[in-house]
Amino acid sequence: MAKIVILGAGISGHTAAQYLRKWLNKKHEVVVVTPNAYYQWIPSNIWVGVGRMTSEQIKFKLGPKYKKWGIDYKQAKAVSIHPEGNKEFEKGFVTIEYTGQDKVGESEKVDYDFLINATGPKLNFAGTDGLGPGKNTVSVCTYTHADEAWEKLQESFKEMEKGKVQRFLIGVGHPMATCQGAAFEYILNVAYEIKKRKLEEFADITWISNEWELGDFGMAGAYIRRGGYITSTKVFTESFFVERGIKWIKRAGVKKVEPGKVIYENLDGEINEKEFDFAMLIPGFSGPGMKAFDKNDEDIT
Ligand SMILES: Cc1cc2nc3c(=O)[nH]c(=O)nc-3n(C[C@H](O)[C@H](O)[C@H](O)COP(=O)(O)OP(=O)(O)OC[C@H]3O[C@@H](n4cnc5c(N)ncnc54)[C@H](O)[C@@H]3O)c2cc1C
Known part of the structure; x- marks a missing residue:
């Protein structure tokens, strides 16, 4: 069994999560760590910015989708990556800090076998x-x-x-x-x-x-x-x-x-x-x- 952790749920992270869940046997675990509650289709913001679309039309809640698809969703931001593990963890892990799910500010260590870093650009x-x-x-x-x-x-x-x-x-x-x-x-x-x-x-x-x-x-x-x-x-x-x-x-x-x-x-x-x-x-x-x-x-x- 392998555990794949994906950082970020933009077009890259969300697509990776969706396909991994579809292609991998259920014994493998897919985890998404992302601070946002919603997925947004970023290119359509050029329409929202002129009132031709509403922001409601270009976003959807990640939680219910991931629950339905069997993806473990953590509404949190990754703070650090530890690819070699440390004294406490044999495997690589990421330290995350929750931004939602009633755990705002709480820290957690999430270990992985494979890590996809899809955190995109910082504006x-x-x-x-x-x-x-x-x-x-x-x-x-x-x-x-x-x-x-x-x-x-x-x-x-x-x-x-x-x-x-x-x-x-x-x-x-x-x-x-x-x-x-x-x-x-x-x-x-x-x-x-x-x-x-x-x-x-x-x-x-x-x-x-x-x-x-x-x-x-x-x-x-x-x-x-x-x-x-x-x-x-x-x-x-x-x-x-x-x-x-x-x-x-x-x-x-x-x-x-x-x-x-x-x-x-x-x-x-x-x-x-x-x-x-x-x-x-x-x-x-x-x-x-x-x-x-x-x-x-x-x-x-
Ligand atoms: C208005 C606009 C229009 C565009 N139009 C086009 C277009 O027509 N065609 C095109 O090809 N490109 C377009 N682009 C560019 C395109 O939107 C980006 O290249 C694309 O969104 C990048 O996707 P991404 O998944 O790599 O990053 P993002 O979409 O930025 O997603 C990054 C994700 O990582 C999360 N994240 C950030 N920090 C952390 C952290 N510490 N831990 C965990 N998660 C984190 C974010 O919350 C987000 O969910 C446009 C961009 C803009 C702004």
Whole structure:
């Protein structure tokens, strides 16, 4: 009998758990450790952030599903990994700290034969001064963030309905932020919602990105074959923006966000500012911050 422990229930961890449970004989144990009570389909947050979907439509409770499937679910976060075990445990184990299931704050050691670390990116809002929910910008990285983005967006729509121009700034909020696609989809969704409401004359929409060219999308661009034509993603994206009246700032690393203003540095080292009424900026990503120890409990992180 083997015990497989999976850390994280995002698309990676949840899919791994589901398939392992389906493929493995019942004598093997599948355990999921994740701090969240809900699974969320993250890509649909770009719809939640413009009110086209509700957060209820893109999430479901993990507990009942895992119970039905025979997966041991621990609503907890992993704090440390001990791949060689220690004096107390012969096998590898993880130390976890509960975030739910009426055990908030309680610690437990969970041993394993196989460990899948699917903890995804940490949303590193702290990497940019003043960035993120509760500070000066919104985000669509989680459903709670996307709910807040939609609330703020509606406030801007109300101002525009009164005839006041609103400045929208959408893109990435750190020189090393990589998740361009989510911001690109979101800016097009926002532009669409503005057009649908016939409020375009009151909208000043700007894209801000650390990438060299528009359409690089983390892979130095691509070519699209469509209707017999081959177009670079640079031309494709620029045309998309021009058609929608979206301006752009590229090669810009956002350093700091103040109320209504971002401060960014370009590749020539110039510091510039851009003012906004509504800003959705994706943060940089980092790791989840777990520690690792060897069998003598020495820190090997
Ligand atoms: C708005 C948006 C749109 C996107 N659209 C697309 C798209 O169209 N196509 C595409 O391919 N990608 C898209 N992405 C990227 C995609 O969502 C991510 O690459 C994907 O969600 C990563 O999956 P994951 O399971 O590795 O991590 P996550 O989905 O982040 O899941 C990580 C899990 O680990 C848990 N966890 C964190 N810390 C711990 C810990 N210490 N212990 C235990 N568990 C922990 C978390 O709670 C979570 O359950 C989009 C991203 C965003 C933000």
